[in-house]
Amino acid sequence: MRIPLSWLREYVDLPAGVTAAQVEEALVNLGIEVDGVVDQRASVRGDLLVGRVVEVEELTGFKKPIRFCTVDVGREQPQEIVCGATNFAAGDLVAVILPGGVLPGGFEIGARKTYGRMSAGMIVSAREIGVSDEHAGIIVLPPDTPASPGADARPFVGLDDVIFELEITPDRGYAMSVRGIARELSHAFGVPFRDPGVGDAPGATAEPAYPVVVEDTVGCDRFAARAVRGIDPNAPSPEFMRRRLTTAGIRTLGLAVDITNYLMLELGQPMHAFDMARIRGPLVVRRATPGEKLTTLDGVARELDAEDMVICDATGPISLAAVMGGETSEVQPDTVDVLFEAAHWDPVMVSRTARRHKLFSEAAKRWERGVDPAVPLVALDRAVALLVEYGGGTTDGNVLDIDHVVPPRSLSIDPTLPGRRAGVPYTAARVVETLTAVGCGVSTVDGTLTVTPPTWRPDLTDPADLVEEVIRLDGYDKVPSVLPVAPPGNGLTAAQRRRRAVATALAEAGYVEVLSYPFVSAADVDGPAVRLANPLSDEEPFLRTSLLAPLLGTLRRNIGRGHRDAALYEMGIVFLPRPGAGSPPEMGVERRPTDEELTAADATVPHQPWHAAVVLAGEVEPAGWWGGGRAAGWADAIEAARVTIAAAGVADERVTVTAAERAPWHPGRCAAIAVDGVTVGYAGELHPSALAALELPRRTSAMELDLDALPEAGVAPAPRVSGFPPALIDVALVVDEAVPAADVQAALVAGAGDLLEAVRLFDVYTSAQLGEGRKSLAYKLTFRAPDRTLTVEEAVAARDAAVAEAATRFGAVLRGA
Secondary structure (H helix, E strand, O other), X not given: OEEEHHHHHOOEOOOOOOOHHHHHHHHHHOXXXXXXXXXXXXXXXXXXXXXXXXXXXXXXXOOOOEEEEEEXXXXXXXXXXXXXXOOOXXXXXXXXXXXXXXXXXXXEOOEEEEOOEEEEOEEOOOOOOOOOOOOOOOOEEOOOOOOOOOOEOHHHHOOOOEEEEEEOOOOOHHHOOHHHHHHHHHHHHOOOEOOOOOOOOOOOOOOOOOOEEEOOXXXXXXXXXXXXXXXXXXXXXXXXXXXXXXXXXXXXXXXXXXXXXXXXXXXXXXXXXXXXXXXXXXXXXXXXXXXXEEEEOOOOEXXXXXXXXXXXXXXXXXXXXXXXXXXXXXXXXXXXXXEEEEEEEOHHHHHHHHHHHOOOOHHHHHHHHOOOOOOHHHHHHHHHHHHHHHHEEEOOOOOEEEEOOOOOOOEEEOOOHHXXXXXXXXXXXXXXXXXXXXXXXXXEEOOEEEEEOOOOOOOOOOHHHHHHHHHHHHOHHHOXXXXXXXXXXXXXXXXXXXXXXXXXXXHHOOOEEOOOOOEEOHHHOOOOOOEOOOOOOOOOOEEOOOOHHHHHHHHHHHHHOOOOOEEEEEEXXXXXXXXXXXXXXXXXXXXXXXXXXXXXXXXXXXXXXEEEEEEEEOEEEOOEOOEOOEEOOHHHHHHHHHHHHHHOOOOHHHEEEEXXXXXXXXXXXXXXXXXXXXXXXXXXXXXXXXXXXXXXXXXXXXEEEEHHXXXXXXXXXXXXXXXXXXXXEEEEXXXXXXXXXHHHHHHHHHHHHHHEEEEEEEEEEOOOOOOOOEEEXXXXXXXXXXXXXOOHHHHHHHHHHHXXXXXXXXXXXXXXX
């Protein structure tokens, strides 16, 4: 919201010497965010001067009127300027920007030849200097302007103001107006405030301004209207109004509509202007009938919902109440009879209607935050006065006011509560003073304050709100900044330490962490999934049951941007619905839920285990002058699973890897990862059809583990360190092709005994010489004794025992034997 300082000064007596920086600081201290402060004098750089037109020469031979003007700007020689406007004559005072000046938007002014004449400068219009949308002609200053040629033109064209750009929080609807901000500044500076929302506006008359029936007094608890007839349809909006609307970012649309927008900015009361000649019969305010249609002012035909409030005449809906008017009753360029409407609508209804129809109008923004229900008659009186003054016409004095507003509810508060909450010793008198300054009615009964919030503060619904107001007006800077003493703790939990260890291990292995949204489409879930009642996107209404779908989407996005070699990992929770869980019980906010209700609600919450997943594509070892690279494959995915399990504190001998079939992995290149015989995840190469659907390269591999399914890591024994040299022996065993290498390795470990320190598979070989269906597995065995150097005989004996065990279990034969 943009508000000029001059408008605020009309209602609050700010100190004469106050600066824009001091006003900004005061607003920030009151809890109002200031996005920016714009000094309009600086919006036009260079010389912007008052000039007097000395001579005008009409140039002919062009498709549009062109005039060559001589303008006195207070210099030794007058400026010669080519201008296309025709709304001025010799002797008029105009605003001139000289060469070297820069208009808003970075448009630099220079001296150049145009239309066959040299033009040095520009005679400016209101739009060109950003003070209004007026561009039919240049700015012509009144003859009695107290300025001579050569004077700075900024004060006379509206560029002598300071604009505050404010971001209003949702709970402070009253601050979305000049009235609200001026009141806040009066608190900050301790100066008088003249409330434009309070006045002697005429009340309802026996004869209404127009016949209206309100059928739903919950959605609309107040509806007021007044009529003005016989206005001049060509009457322009006054200059001050156009300028302020432009400053606020609102287009000028004609006098009647401009008045409603102007008063919305000034009083915070959204209004609507109807063309009375286009209304058929009495007006009815009601809920929409499902399926009804209305074409709003933006030209969109909208299908209405049963919750929407509408204003109807005999033809049907003519306005989407509190959000946007309809085309059939809008004010036209030839409108002579205007009906002003000022009402009070249910904020919840307006918020839902605006979101349902994606119509976030300035009116809807104010309604959903809360509007003062006591202002409609004052706003109508002001609107009628402005329209009569600037547009002519007459009013018959009839006023419609259907009022069902419920008075604000009183609150009780202990006067010591603000001090206890803030740590500041507020006296009871100070508490009463600040609440009274807010506009509350305060009375004391037996030491307890009974506070009635003002009508413009619908956000004050709880004693905590009153505490906040006391602290805010007294000054947030007075609240002591004292950090609480942190209670002693036990550090990270075991689960947190495990997740950090896994993340570190995967990062050290070359994987890059990504964070994905947990929302997925129906195509990304396999089996039951949790569907969101209010998803961010209708295309992704489900919660993920696996990390792979969003992770593969991230991989595709990176490959599409040229990162062809990628290794990504993610850790996060997945959401697994509980069978037959049903819906949670409905629980209100008027009391704490019972233990039974909480238990029933917890039973519907989906199971949310932590998973870890990786995806790989391209080369894991790049090619270069040193030789060829190595493409990522299923073995890398399995190794990532081993790295993850090891980082989780599970010993490698408890891990088994076996062939498996599970979508979306390739059935011949998928492994089930088990710990102590319990499957905890899968790894391998993804199925070609899945890769084609996702537009991912061939051989892309992935792994996903359930971290919560891993057993807790016990106390790790200290490693046994021997100072004696190892004995290194390689063995190559020929076995059937179907025998898993991990099973052969387990047999070697079992047969070698305690002298075997490590075993590693370093080669897999197949050839016709080995025979069909046979393969060679080469292992590197490391033997070492803790108390002596092994002899050759001891090492060979241990090796032979290992090979014998493999032969017994799988018929393994030493290659070459």
